[in-house]
Amino acid sequence: MSFSTAGAATPAEARVDLSAIRDNVRLLAGRAGGAEMMAVVKADAYGHGLVPVANACLEAGAARLGTAFVREALALRDAGITAPVMSWLITPGEPLDAALLADVDLSAGAPWVVDEIVAAAGRTGRTARVHLKIDTGISRGGATVADWPSLVEHALAARATGAVDIVGIWSHLACADIPGHPSIEAQLAAFDEALAVADKAGVPSDAVRHIANSAATVTLPQARYDMVRPGIAIYGLSPVPELGDFGLRPAMTLTARLASVKRVAPGTGVSYGHLYVTDRQTTLGLVPLGYADGILRNGTNRAEVLAAGRRRRIVGRVCMDQFVVDLGDDAAESGDEVILFGPGGHGEPTCQEWADSLGTITHEIVTRIGSRVPRVHTDGR
Numbered sequence: 001m002s003f004s005t006a007g008a009a010t011p012a013e014a015r016v017d018l019s020a021i022r023d024n025v026r027l028l029a030g031r032a033g034g035a036e037m038m039a040v041v042k043a044d045a046y047g048h049g050l051v052p053v054a055n056a057c058l059e060a061g062a063a064r065l066g067t068a069f070v071r072e073a074l075a076l077r078d079a080g081i082t083a084p085v086m087s088w089l090i091t092p093g094e095p096l097d098a099a100l101l102a103d104v105d106l107s108a109g110a111p112w113v114v115d116e117i118v119a120a121a122g123r124t125g126r127t128a129r130v131h132l133k134i135d136t137g138i139s140r141g142g143a144t145v146a147d148w149p150s151l152v153e154h155a156l157a158a159r160a161t162g163a164v165d166i167v168g169i170w171s172h173l174a175c176a177d178i179p180g181h182p183s184i185e186a187q188l189a190a191f192d193e194a195l196a197v198a199d200k201a202g203v204p205s206d207a208v209r210h211i212a213n214s215a216a217t218v219t220l221p222q223a224r225y226d227m228v229r230p231g232i233a234i235y236g237l238s239p240v241p242e243l244g245d246f247g248l249r250p251a252m253t254l255t256a257r258l259a260s261v262k263r264v265a266p267g268t269g270v271s272y273g274h275l276y277v278t279d280r281q282t283t284l285g286l287v288p289l290g291y292a293d294g295i296l297r298n299g300t301n302r303a304e305v306l307a308a309g310r311r312r313r314i315v316g317r318v319c320m321d322q323f324v325v326d327l328g329d330d331a332a333e334s335g336d337e338v339i340l341f342g343p344g345g346h347g348e349p350t351c352q353e354w355a356d357s358l359g360t361i362t363h364e365i366v367t368r369i370g371s372r373v374p375r376v377h378t379d380g381r
Helices: 018-031 042-047 050-059 070-078 096-101 111-124 148-160 182-201 214-219 351-358 362-367
Strands: 012-017 036-040 064-067 085-087 104-108 128-133 164-170 208-212 252-257 260-264 282-287 304-307 310-315 323-328 337-341 375-378
Touching: 012 018, 018 036, 018 050, 018 214, 018 375, 036 050, 042 050, 042 362, 050 064, 050 070, 064 070, 070 085, 070 096, 070 104, 096 104, 096 111, 104 111, 104 164, 111 128, 111 148, 111 164, 128 148, 148 164, 148 182, 164 182, 182 208, 208 214, 282 304, 304 323, 337 351, 351 362
Parallel strands: 012 375, 036 064, 064 085, 085 104, 104 128, 128 164, 164 208
Antiparallel strands: 012 252, 252 337, 260 282, 282 323, 304 310, 304 337, 310 323
16 A cells, blocks of 8 residues: 655755856856856755756756766756766766766776776776866875876877767865965966976867866856856855955755744743753744755754744754744744745745854755655746
């Protein structure tokens, strides 16, 4: 026997405005100075919903999509998306055969990755499209400057067998979101040197060059090269908050419905540990979201929501499935909407305010929202 929940109200939902996504993509394209755009949709499109967001980005003019893992790219293909897709975080044993059969571009930052791609090409009879990665200073993936020439030679040898095409050269910036940081120019100089090494070695001149993330797309014209790879900015969240919002529109509004409302006496302890104690008779509202849904536990007595027409601070410990707000003497009922964050147009906190109050970045706020919270995609057009 199966039981359907179709039509049932949900205790919380993350509403994603796809028109905002499209507007942001168009705005970023205007800031890209003619460079091609790869829309980064890894991590379930930063928590916004992989397939609907990917389609919105392509509708707005993004030429390619970027994912961290092959399985994310394969999910796009399974959904019928045929646009170019690149995956860059390759570990031993990844499903590279499936990637090649699905025409997914792959990144290689070490000779062993090239070898695994070559083996997959042999098994599938497909020529792999490979982007070579140079570590210009972030010290994550990619060949170091010292190892770069040998990686290029290894890839060119594979190319000579017909197993791979070298279609891109790329890197990633460590501090593009810190205006004026000296590492920015150092990394761009290292990237230019790597491109010169590749060119001299015989890498095809049409290999797309890319290093710019969201912050670089909007603040560093010299970093745009052939293609930019915005991520967080697509979702309307500023990559450099101290410089403003750049005209971006936040796409997500996180809401819940009050699960209970009750009057309590002065001196009432609230939630685990009684970290909040009422100082008067007041009304407490229970919000059915917790750290299992991505509401950070350190939001206790810190983060704010919009409830009963006003900003309210979370009071007492954030629990696994719920937290409490103090509504004072304002009228509220079970089922009333609470807005945790949104674009800010109705007095609700923004995602940036949540990030600031919790000592983190907006990326973490939106990507932590769990699978129990349905994504509801709307279109403001």
